[in-house]
Amino acid sequence: MVSSKDVAKLAGVSQATVSRVLNTPDLVKKPTLEKVQRAINDLNYIPNAQARSLVQNKSRTIALLSGPLHNPFFVDTTTAIVNYASQMDYRIQVQFVNDHKLNDAYTIALEHKVDGIILSCILNDDPIFEKLKRMNVPFITYNRKHQNNEYFVEIDNYEAGYLSAKHMIDQGHELIAWVGGPQNFSTFYHRFQGFSQALKDERIGLKPEYIFNTDTTSTDISASFHQLMNLKNPPSAICAGSDSLALNVMDNAISMGLEVPKDVSIIGIDNVDLSSHGSIQLTTVGSISGRNLGHLAIQKLIDMIENKNNSCVKITEPVKIFPRSTTSQKVKQT
């Protein structure tokens, strides 16, 4: 492979001068500059970023530990994160993380001496949180947060759950089910808390047979949905813990021959881009500002990296309902 030494030899200068041509061209005289640049072109020289990282002790690389892209939330965030990073001249190393392989993912990131880590997949009480703090590598979580309440960007999950239930109640529904996810994810936990509180405030009972906290796999969602609809009093409305869950529930409803919202109203949370597609029109709860959580997070992370800014990031975006076509007024049964 052609190195800066080869360039130096061809140009008749020292390797240091080649380095200067690349990094601080103002410090090098015009004739030498041109000589070196000519040599660079002639040899098709491409500097080795790895070697540079080694000596500079920074890689301009950020590890992204994302959830899977079949969840449209991560489609939006991944796009925002990769694009903003590219624009700021950072590389993104992605991994799609199943929760039980978290530790491998962190290790891989750390081995590669990334300048920072941006991650979604963290549990409330994840021991990795303390580990990352000790490692002294800048990191931030988006969407989910750790119980320590540090370095996160989220939406107001409690309020989102609350509004979601409230919306259904306002539409006249009384048989309202919850299809959520694991309670050791901060998102699902607080969303469910909000949901519960809304029912309580409106004096609607929280029936255990209406509550499903799935593992977010489509088989589990499917099973939950079928159990729900086979109750003797099936719900007329379903609050889903996320848009991804809501879309999955919709898919199940339709393939069961049910009409949404006529037979069952469905609402999600997150307001993912896909939810507004004409064929989907999912009613949902999302950030008022419309700002992408991934974008906010990567911005903050790069700021932390570059400005050694240690002020702890804690962002909670306020939310509102985005009414679309998957929820409707409950018609009284005759």
Added chain:
Amino acid sequence: MVSSKDVAKLAGVSQATVSRVLNTPDLVKKPTLEKVQRAINDLNYIPNAQARSLVQNKSRTIALLSGPLHNPFFVDTTTAIVNYASQMDYRIQVQFVNDHKLNDAYTIALEHKVDGIILSCILNDDPIFEKLKRMNVPFITYNRKHQNNEYFVEIDNYEAGYLSAKHMIDQGHELIAWVGGPQNFSTFYHRFQGFSQALKDERIGLKPEYIFNTDTTSTDISASFHQLMNLKNPPSAICAGSDSLALNVMDNAISMGLEVPKDVSIIGIDNVDLSSHGSIQLTTVGSISGRNLGHLAIQKLIDMIENKNNSCVKITEPVKIFPRSTTSQKVKQT
């Protein structure tokens, strides 16, 4: 940062022995092994992958130059690529590439001494193709291919276009429009060729006012669709150059108050995962085997990297129609 030297000092051995413990533990005596491992744990030592790459001259990193994720095709392929690579212990560096920033993307990849490049975004006559060959870095294109007909994985695009038109004709449609993309993408070019040939074979005229090769932006698609539907004889069927385009067209149709397929039939190409969602049910053309192009491509690429396998990859997957709910029999106008 703690290095293998620090570990060596603490364990009372040489740095070489630490390296051996990590890479060839069978060559080191049990007591020393344990001493070193204890030191590694005590110091929380994490090997530096960059330094390793430098000396070994391989990074176990692959650059992925993908199209944007708002195109659901790339959602499917990116998932497959990242996951397979992770499984094979390779890291993926993603970039989402706008076509006019191609060269930057390649340069960035090469600077990082990636072991290979997997890319979709190549033009028929892209000069980068020769450059990559000269660089001697393994690469493969998925979806699109270069006119050189080397190192690609694609579906049978011509046949896909042909079947797409044929399907509409079989349904009784005669006013069939095409909404495609740039003709210097191999995909759109061959799909359009197939489409044209089908019309010709069935003695249906190819009216220029029914042909739109967009730049794939939603504004252009929107404009094209409106032009189409404002013709005095608007088409009863639209063949879209890809599922992404088809979904975009559907979205436009619905927001114009049209019903699909009652008012207009729509068919895509690619059979992306999203197309089978209950609320969408997009009729489309896709690989018979159902194998993901990204998966095929990354498999081949890693094989090339590891086995120095120089046999040129040329894969064209056969296709078939996946009939769903966005196309229907043309009802004769009264």
Added chain:
DNA sequence: TGAAGTTATGAATACGTAAACATTGTAAAT
């Protein structure tokens, strides 16, 4: 017992770059 072979370890080097330090050249100021 000792030579030959084998196993375990250490010492030295290379990878490609940036940066600290040293040296030379050149121009300005006296």
Added chain:
DNA sequence: ATTTACAATGTTTACGTATTCATAACTTCA
């Protein structure tokens, strides 16, 4: 003309690892 300052370049070192080569310790077998 001589000093002084600074601009331009070269020399050397460091980053953290894997690897080659050298050496020491230990077996084996006659």
